[in-house]
Amino acid sequence: ETGVTQTPRHLVMGMTNKKSLKCEQHLGHNAMYWYKQSAKKPLELMFVYNFKEQTENNSVPSRFSPECPNSSHLFLHLHTLQPEDSALYLCASSLDRGSNQPQHFGDGTRLSIL
Amino acid sequence: EDQVTQSPEALRLQEGESSSLNCSYTVSGLRGLFWYRQDPGKGPEFLFTLYSAGEEKEKERLKATLTKKESFLHITAPKPEDSATYLCAVQAHNQGGKLIFGQGTELSVKP
Numbered sequence: 001e002t003g004v005t006q007t008p009r010h011l012v013m014g015m016t017n018k019k020s021l022k023c024e025q026h027l028g029h030n031a032m033y034w035y036k037q038s039a040k041k042p043l044e045l046m047f048v049y050n051f052k053e054q055t056e057n058n059s060v061p062s063r064f065s066p067e068c069p070n071s072s073h074l075f076l077h078l079h080t081l082q083p084e085d086s087a088l089y090l091c092a093s094s095l096d097r098g099s100n101q102p103q104h105f106g107d108g109t110r111l112s113i114l
Numbered sequence: 115e116d117q118v119t120q121s122p123e124a125l126r127l128q129e130g131e132s133s134s135l136n137c138s139y140t141v142s143g144l145r146g147l148f149w150y151r152q153d154p155g156k157g158p159e160f161l162f163t164l165y166s167a168g169e170e171k172e173k174e175r176l177k178a179t180l181t182k183k184e185s186f187l188h189i190t191a192p193k194p195e196d197s198a199t200y201l202c203a204v205q206a207h208n209q210g211g212k213l214i215f216g217q218g219t220e221l222s223v224k225p
Contacts, residue, residue, distance in 0.1 A: 004157070031211060042118070042215040043158075043201070055210055090157050097211035100146040100165065105157035 003027065004106035006091050012112045013081065021076040021109045023091030029104075031097040032074040034066060037088040037108070049074060050097040078111075086113045116141045116209075120202050120216035127192055127223050135187040135219045137202030147185050148213065149178050150201040158201055192223045 004025045013019050025032065034046040048056035049068040063085075065077040074091055088110050092103040119138045127133055139147065146165050150158035162171040164180040171178045175196065177188040187200055199220045203213040 006157075033211075040217065042217050043203075043213075045212055048210065048212070050211075056212065092157075094211060099211065100163070100205060102148055102160045102163050103211075103213060104160060105150075107155070107157045110155075 004091055004093055004104055006089075006106035006109050008109055009107065010110045010112075012114065013078070014114050015081055015083075017081075018077070018079040020078065021089055021091075021111075023074040023076075023106055025072055025074075025091075025093040025104075025106075027093055027104060029093035029095055030071045031094045031099075032068060032071070033092040033094075033103060034074065034076055035090040035092065035105075037090055039087075043090065047076075048097055055097055081111075081113045083113050086111055116204065116206055116214050118202055118204055118214050118216035120200075120219050122219060123217065124220045125222070127189075127221070129193055129223055129225050130191045132188070132190045132192070134189070135200055135221070137185040137187070137216055138183060139185070139202075139204045140183075141204050141206045141214070143207035145205040145207050145209075147180055148203045148205070149185070149187055150203065152199045152201055152218070161200075189221070192221075194223050194225050197221055197223045 031050045035043045047066045067075040088108045090108045092105045094103040095101045149161040152158045162178040167182045199218045201218045203215045
């Protein structure tokens with residue numbers, strides 16, 4: 001596989017469930033990102049990891065918990081979500097966070113909270 | 115505050131009807147401006163990076179230009195397969211790779 005792969009593509013969960021989103025990149029990059037995309041709103045950066053270390057948390061509620069075990073994998077653990085958390089969650093990677101090279105995105109996980 | 119505004123929000127063109135999309139930005143030291151294309155149900159696909167005013171990049175029917183305040187994405191003789199949402203994002207110096215995105219322009223090209 002090449003590029004950035006996200007699983008699952010779609011997820012429906014209740015507010016009391018716990019689930020995880022997975023992202024894997026095969027580009028040899030060292031920086032990985034989580035973004036939230038809601039309808040009619042710009043992409044919002046959530047978290048940044050550089051060489052497995054979290055370098056930015058953009059005031060994200062604690063019900064979202066990221067994990068980056070290595071430079072190729074990124075997870076977003078979800079628990080006790082709210083209806084307003086329904087959105088497309090996008091993962092991206094780039095050479096490293098200090099680079100001005102482009103970020104490359106996966107196709108996202110469409111999350112629906114019942 | 116760093117900001118990106120794209121216009122128009124939506125654009126409908128006939129096949130072959132050339133036009134331009136606008137991306138206006140305010141940023142404290144531009145490191146790079148990025149254009150992406152996003153199809154429904156897909157993630158953004160990278161198109162171009164522009165680094166300094168006066169720079170231009172081309173790819174098939176698309177041409178991106180950059181000034182100190184805005185970028186244009188010119189579409190020449192578009193085809194229906196060019197229909198998508200086009201996103202503009204800026205990266206500022208000393209922001210650790212953070213991209214600030216505009217809301218996008220939804221382009222529809224009718225045959």
